[in-house]
Amino acid sequence: MKSAARDPRGLATLEATLMIAMLVPLLFAILEFGSALERWLSQDAATVQAARYAGEVGGDTPEVRGLLADQLRGSGIDPSAVSIEIVPARVGWREPVRVSVTSQHPIAIPFLFSTMLPLRSSAVGRGEVNR
Amino acid sequence: MAAITTALLLPLLLLVLAGTLQLGALRVSAARVRAAADLAALIAVNDQDEAALARTGEMRLAGDAADVAREFFARELELSAPLLAAAPAEVAGAAEIAVYASAPATDPRTGARYDRPTVRIAAEVPLRAPVFGVLAFDPVIVVNVLAVSSPR
Numbered sequence: 001m002k003s004a005a006r007d008p009r010g011l012a013t014l015e016a017t018l019m020i021a022m023l024v025p026l027l028f029a030i031l032e033f034g035s036a037l038e039r040w041l042s043q044d045a046a047t048v049q050a051a052r053y054a055g056e057v058g059g060d061t062p063e064v065r066g067l068l069a070d071q072l073r074g075s076g077i078d079p080s081a082v083s084i085e086i087v088p089a090r091v092g093w094r095e096p097v098r099v100s101v102t103s104q105h106p107i108a109i110p111f112l113f114s115t116m117l118p119l120r121s122s123a124v125g126r127g128e129v130n131r
Numbered sequence: 132m133a134a135i136t137t138a139l140l141l142p143l144l145l146l147v148l149a150g151t152l153q154l155g156a157l158r159v160s161a162a163r164v165r166a167a168a169d170l171a172a173l174i175a176v177n178d179q180d181e182a183a184l185a186r187t188g189e190m191r192l193a194g195d196a197a198d199v200a201r202e203f204f205a206r207e208l209e210l211s212a213p214l215l216a217a218a219p220a221e222v223a224g225a226a227e228i229a230v231y232a233s234a235p236a237t238d239p240r241t242g243a244r245y246d247r248p249t250v251r252i253a254a255e256v257p258l259r260a261p262v263f264g265v266l267a268f269d270p271v272i273v274v275n276v277l278a279v280s281s282p283r
Contacts, residue, residue, distance in 0.1 A: 015134035022137055026148055037155040041162055048166045052173065094178075096206060122210040123166070124203065126174045 042075030047121040051099040055125030060086035091127035153262035160214040167207030168278035175200035175250040176280040192232045216257035216271040226254035247281040
């Protein structure tokens, strides 16, 4: 009994467990937030392209939504899980048109929490169609 | 002993994590303001002098191209206002916007030669970095933005 209590192997296992419990969340936080930031960058870039195109074709058209869906899909984002707003739906010549994209990115940190992080992107284009 | 060392180092590791995330957020912010300037320059370049185009067949920027560039730069920055350490209108107002309505032209700031009518936006955009402030660094990081656009 006395020798078992002094066995250093048990202590090492306990220490390793405690270290893992502290270090793994840190590692996952870097990976998860890095992934979220990368996705946010991609979503921003797609939104800018869509705003530019919305101005060119005159507002909220299937072509704009198609382009946005393609760009998002190419960045690994499911377009069906994304909220898209194009205001106004029909833009006049030299009027501003705003494209907003919102998606939810799951963040899961072991031993701490898991949540959905909203990623919002917006860009303004200018109507180029002289109606 | 290892667990105690890790526990003692944990605050330091958390600071490193916070700094890393702040750097990542700054990268996103910088990309946003660069995209804002790019889009504003592009929109201003599309503002063609149609009378001159019909008369001469040559592309020439409209007289209000600089105003359009500034207005849309402010509009784009407004969408990222929480990331900025100054008002979007203030940043756009202080931006150096140069319009080269006819080509060829040489940009005295960059030395670049433009073969087409060009709009160039140069701006210093202050970005908020609150975590750096906590870490005793400057909580405001200034990003230099340069956007150039010419019609094709």
